[in-house]
Amino acid sequence: MTGTLHRRYVVDALLSRRSTDTLVIAGLGQCAYDIAAVSPSPRNFGLLGGMGLAVPIGIGLATAQPDKRVIVITGDGEMLMGLGSLTTVATQQLRNLAIVILDNERFGETGGQPTPTAGPTNLSAMAAAAGIQVTGMVTEESQIQALAASVHEDSGPVFYTVKVLFESLPMGTIELDGVRLKDQFRDVVLGEGA
Amino acid sequence: MTEPKIDWPSAIFDVLRAQNFTQICHVPDAGHAALIDRCVEQNDMTVISLTTEEEGIGVLSGAWLGGKKGVLLMQSSGVGNTINGFALPMATRIPLFTIVTMRGEWAEGNPWQTPMGQAAGPVLEAMGVTVFRVERPEEVGEVVGAAAQLAFNTHQSVAVLLSQRLIGAKEFK
Numbered sequence: 066m067t068g069t070l071h072r073r074y075v076v077d078a079l080l081s082r083r084s085t086d087t088l089v090i091a092g093l094g095q096c097a098y099d100i101a102a103v104s105p106s107p108r109n110f111g112l113l114g115g116m117g118l119a120v121p122i123g124i125g126l127a128t129a130q131p132d133k134r135v136i137v138i139t140g141d142g143e144m145l146m147g148l149g150s151l152t153t154v155a156t157q158q159l160r161n162l163a164i165v166i167l168d169n170e171r172f173g174e175t176g177g178q179p180t181p182t183a184g185p186t187n188l189s190a191m192a193a194a195a196g197i198q199v200t201g202m203v204t205e206e207s208q209i210q211a212l213a214a215s216v217h218e219d220s221g222p223v224f225y226t227v228k229v230l231f232e233s234l235p236m237g238t239i240e241l242d243g244v245r246l247k248d249q250f251r252d253v254v255l256g257e258g259a
Numbered sequence: 260m261t262e263p264k265i266d267w268p269s270a271i272f273d274v275l276r277a278q279n280f281t282q283i284c285h286v287p288d289a290g291h292a293a294l295i296d297r298c299v300e301q302n303d304m305t306v307i308s309l310t311t312e313e314e315g316i317g318v319l320s321g322a323w324l325g326g327k328k329g330v331l332l333m334q335s336s337g338v339g340n341t342i343n344g345f346a347l348p349m350a351t352r353i354p355l356f357t358i359v360t361m362r363g364e365w366a367e368g369n370p371w372q373t374p375m376g377q378a379a380g381p382v383l384e385a386m387g388v389t390v391f392r393v394e395r396p397e398e399v400g401e402v403v404g405a406a407a408q409l410a411f412n413t414h415q416s417v418a419v420l421l422s423q424r425l426i427g428a429k430e431f432k
Contacts (some may be wrong), residue, residue: 110324115347118317125321128305149310243350255326
């Protein structure tokens with residue numbers, strides 16, 4: 066089922082509700098550009114490498130900062146590389162962790178080759194089978210506000226797949242220096258000089 | 260006369276305690292079993308059993324972003340699973356500390372363990388990880404403590420390899 070939703074519309078709907086207690090991890094490639102373009106913040110950590118590690122970073126951050134809401138936004142290809150981490154999410158029962166997959170059914174950074182989600186694979190069903198109790202598939206604009214409410218408010222872990230268009234969008238201004246990215250994030254979360 | 264057996268897993272635990280480690284990630288290994296059990300008993304340690312060692316690089320990096328210190332406990336065969344993951348601590352200078360129990364060397368009985376066991380140290384070094392190696396049980400606490408300080412004081416990735424001679428070769432019978 067090819068998506069019709071625009072990814073940055075979805076990200077804007079999710080992150081326009083953020084507070085200073087919301088921390089956002091974005092998987093490498095387009096998702097990192099999306100959060101930088103739509104909701105720039107030192108409380109963002111957008112990856113440009115380490116494919117498959119967006120959810121694990123979310124696990125570590127959510128355990129270290131249990132009073133903050135941690136939202137992982139990543140793509141279908143990136144999630145497929147770290148599927149085992151969904152079992153860790155379920156086992157750890159992290160109440161403050163939400164995962165949103167922007168599923169365009171493509172490896173978008175490398176030429177748009179189809180991923181298994183273009184075929185029979187359903188990531189939300191895999192998350193549910195891993196033991197994550199709140200999961201869903203979003204395909205329509207009418208579902209977006211309920212999605213945003215659940216991502217911010219429901220007791221986690223929550224996992225949603227959002228079917229989005231395969232589209233090329235401007236990368237925009239993104240922090241390429243990982244040291245600065247990390248220091249900015251830690252300064253705002255932990256206080257200067259932590 | 261036999262020398263008293265040195266409890267090196269306790270020496271590692273004491274370092275983790277003294278240096279305020281709270282996030283313990285592992286893919287289970289017999290060599291680390293006593294240490295893992297000890298950490299699980301602590302109310303103020305978060306112990307996470309991973310599905311693959313690379314996941315631990317992400318979890319520990321996320322923990323550090325949230326202000327917590329952690330360690331990745333793994334076997335030498337797992338080192339190969341971590342390699343691309345080291346891009347994350349390298350690019351960000353997030354401190355990353357790992358303690359590796361070695362296979363594929365001293366009196367190894369399983370030929371499937373030798374390729375990754377022999378390559379573990381060189382592969383880590385190729386990624387820019389500083390590697391310490393311990394052969395004698397009485398040195399474990401000192402080396403692990405110094406290596407952890409190096410990692411977190413200077414924001415580097417550091418590995419301690421615990422040799423198979425120290426751990427004792429697994430018997431196949």
